[in-house]
Amino acid sequence: MGSNQQDIVEAPVLARRRHLLDEALAGAGVRINGDRPWDLQLHREEALDEILARGSLGLGETYMLGDWDVQALDQFFCRILRADLTRLVRPWRNALRLLRSYVVNLQSRHRAFEVGERHYDLGNDFYQAMLDPRMVYSCGYWRAGAETLEQAQEAKLDLICRKLGLEPGMRLLDIGCGWGSLVSYAAQHYGVECVGVTVSREQQAWIHQQYPDLPISVHLQDYRSLDLKFDRIASVGMFEHVGHRNHRTFMKVAKRCLKPDGLLLLHTIGKNQRHSATDPWIERYIFPNGELPSAGQIGDAADRLLVTEDLHNFGSDYDHTLMAWHTNFEQHWDQFADRYGQRFYRMWRYYLLSCAGAFRARHIQLWQWMFSDRVEGGVDRVS
DSSP states (O other): OOHHHHHHHHHHHHOOOOOHHHHHHHTTTOOBTOSSTTSBEESOTTHHHHHHHHHHHHHHHHHHTTSEEOTTHHHHHHHHHHTTGGGGSOHHHHHHHHHHHHHSOTTOGGGTTHHIIIIITSOHHHHHHHSOTTOOOSOOOGGGTOOSHHHHHHHHHHHHHHHHTOOTTOEEEEETOTTSHHHHHHHHHHOOEEEEEESOHHHHHHHHHHOTTSSEEEEEOOGGGOOOOEEEEEEESOGGGTOGGGHHHHHHHHHHHEEEEEEEEEEEEEESOSSOOOOHHHHHHTSTTOOOOBHHHHHHHHTTTOEEEEEEEOTHHHHHHHHHHHHHHHHHGGGTHHHHHHHHHHHHHHHHHHHHHHHHTTSEEEEEEEEESOOOSOSSOOO
């Protein structure tokens, strides 16, 4: 077959009909099959219809299947979120998901351990490879002059300890203590006795193994069963699992557990809009039953229970943190490829880089709230 005849046969295959997503993505400065790092490279035409019909869930699932690629996923997501392309998701889908979250308590006691089993118990060696030496799985504090992930995380831990005014002899409760980064740092550097609670068996085992000689005890339990007194309470990266139906309950538990004049530091990712649904892809594949709070919801939850003393937003630092985690993940992936497989690799890469783009676009935030137990005469007391 001559070259001209071959070109005629291949032309219909190479031609691609314009799609509604072409125009939408163009509004974000993204081209399908373009040559820039943030352009979408399409491998299966039908994926465009699935993305348009199913929004975020379709976008993530078609990526996991290998239907499309982007060289710089973080830049891609920053652009589409800044352009508010999420409006393409059919409103009724979000309406149904919002209704479900108001009718069903997705973060009830019997669901509390699901996120631990499905996410945090993936393997301590996996997280050890991705995180810093202290295994901090929350936003680092880079603006203090940190140059490495380890420095940024230690700066964040020290910032928390200083905000809480920790002194030797105090008792600190860490609600959602992760792999013990804060309690170990506080015990070592500030001489406090620490109690941590977690819903992850792997995290509990790690802390027992790593810090046998520190004044730390860690319990596998739901936060709602806490009923001991502490000078200070911290919760770092756990409130995202509480859910709006339980925000008030969380604050009541904190009130119940604080000594007079005690302080609570709440470190949480937050959303900009009160009435917005959890990203369906993140909920299905990364954090089951997760729900980001809004600033208004947190304020409502603390009303007449605790006094807001300070609110600190350093959400842009999460972009830097997630990119550092992604670098570590890529560098160590060969150790885990046989265990987790290619689908997991694409899922995890999508998770880390889409979240980095979301923080870069200021689509989501990172807050540290400081509360004091100084409310007197409140009518809604802890039961």
